[in-house]
Amino acid sequence: MPDFVKDNHLFHNPVEFAMSKIGGTYKMPILWRLKDKKWRFSELQKSLSHASDRMLSKALKELVEDGFVTKEIFPEVPPRVEYTITDRGQKAIPVIEMLRNYGLDLLQEFEVEHPKR
Amino acid sequence: MPDFVKDNHLFHNPVEFAMSKIGGTYKMPILWRLKDKKWRFSELQKSLSHASDRMLSKALKELVEDGFVTKEIFPEVPPRVEYTITDRGQKAIPVIEMLRNYGLDLLQEFEVEHPKR
DNA sequence: CTGCATCCAATCGGATACTG
DNA sequence: CAGTATCCGATTGGATGCAG
Numbered sequence: 001m002p003d004f005v006k007d008n009h010l011f012h013n014p015v016e017f018a019m020s021k022i023g024g025t026y027k028m029p030i031l032w033r034l035k036d037k038k039w040r041f042s043e044l045q046k047s048l049s050h051a052s053d054r055m056l057s058k059a060l061k062e063l064v065e066d067g068f069v070t071k072e073i074f075p076e077v078p079p080r081v082e083y084t085i086t087d088r089g090q091k092a093i094p095v096i097e098m099l100r101n102y103g104l105d106l107l108q109e110f111e112v113e114h115p116k117r
Numbered sequence: 118m119p120d121f122v123k124d125n126h127l128f129h130n131p132v133e134f135a136m137s138k139i140g141g142t143y144k145m146p147i148l149w150r151l152k153d154k155k156w157r158f159s160e161l162q163k164s165l166s167h168a169s170d171r172m173l174s175k176a177l178k179e180l181v182e183d184g185f186v187t188k189e190i191f192p193e194v195p196p197r198v199e200y201t202i203t204d205r206g207q208k209a210i211p212v213i214e215m216l217r218n219y220g221l222d223l224l225q226e227f228e229v230e231h232p233k234r
Numbered sequence: 235c236t237g238c239a240t241c242c243a244a245t246c247g248g249a250t251a252c253t254g
Numbered sequence: 255c256a257g258t259a260t261c262c263g264a265t266t267g268g269a270t271g272c273a274g
Contacts, residue, residue, distance in 0.1 A: 003167075006227060012167055014220025015145050015213065021223060023140075025267075028132050041236055050120075050129055052268055057237050078235040079274080088226065095219045096132065102212045103131025106138060109205065110123060142247075158256055169248055174257055195255040196254085 018095075021066055026051050026059040028096045034069060034085040035093055041081050068092065135212075138183055143168050143176040145213045151186060151202040152210055158198050185209065 003012050011017045022028055029048055033039055039047075045056060060083060063069040068089035074080040120129050128134045139145055146165055150156055156164075162173060177200060180186040185206035191197040202210075 004224070012165075013146055013217070014224060015216045016142065016220070018216055018220035018223055019140075023136075025133065029130055045236095053237065054239090054269085055267060058267090061237095073236095076235095079237095081236060091222070092219070095215055098212055098215050099132045099135055100130070102209070103133070103135035105208070106135055107121070107131060162256090170257070171249090171259090172247060175247090190256095193255095196257090198256060 022068070022092050022095070024059060026055055027063060027068075028092075028099070030056075030059055030063065030083075031068060031085060031089055031092055032096055032100075034083060034089065038072075038082045038084045041083070044083070063089070139185070139209050139212070141176060143172055144180060144185075145209075145216070147173075147176055147180065147200075148185060148202060148206055148209055149213055149217075151200060151206065155189075155199045155201045158200070161200070180206070 003010060004017075005011070006017065009020070011020070022031065026048065030044065033044065033047060041056070041060075044060075045051070045053060048056060051059075060069065060071070064071050064083075066088075067086055070084045070086055072082045072084065074082070120127060121134075122128070123134070126137070128137070139148065143165065147161065150161065150164060158173070158177075161177075162168070162170060165173060168176075177186065177188070181188050181200075183205075184203055187201045187203055189199045189201065191199070
């Protein structure tokens with residue numbers, strides 16, 4: 001696999017390219033939630049409580065630009081926006097699922113403790 | 118999946134934990150190369166030509182510390198060091214392979230052009 | 235409600251120089 | 255040959271304030 005260029009950015013392997021599209025802290029968690037149903041911005045915000053709205057907004061915007069998610073704006077007051085996963089986004093779900101399961105295995109191996117709550 | 122703590126660092130989901138172990142620019146390419154055989158530092162350096170030796174050294178060190186790779190030092194002059202994948206590292210290979218194939222699919226979809234050489 | 239602007243802190247990665 | 259030390263720029267992510 002030779003190097004290649006996309007959007008004026010240099011990549012060295014397919015994994016690097018994939019991670020540029022669905023990597024980062026929030027994109028996979030977002031796609032994972034959109035797997036089964038539409039979500040509103042505020043619902044995602046509540047679910048991904050550790051994400052600032054700026055980061056959430058940024059991740060969603062890129063996912064929409066790259067065609068993994070569609071955005072629907074309802075001209076109401078107050079405004080309502082719904083995010084839906086696309087076919088391209090659905091193709092990422094098995095990858096995310098495998099990464100999830102692998103992460104769960106690793107957690108076992110490293111004997112991670114869960115905090116009391 | 119609740120949040121959890123490991124090595125004084127907070128994680129929010131299994132994917133995030135997995136990526137903290139095998140993510141970053143160089144770890145997967147390294148593991149992928151070690152899949153079938155031992156590699157010397159200089160061989161990895163030559164193969165991952167875009168990685169500075171500092172970055173390569175850093176990634177290898179973390180992979181060794183986390184038990185994905187073992188390091189064997191031969192007391193010769195000049196010194197020789199060989200890196201070998203462990204069982205834990207082998208478990209990452211199917212994940213990397215899936216991510217690779219997914220990346221290749223995405224490259225097709227996005228119709229990435231390869232530079233002339 | 236949805237999200238952008240601005241500013242800032244932390245992390246990541248590159249360049250260079252140097253050592254056992 | 256196989257790294258480490260140092261310095262620096264780029265990128266990522268958080269906090270706050272504000273706007274349609």
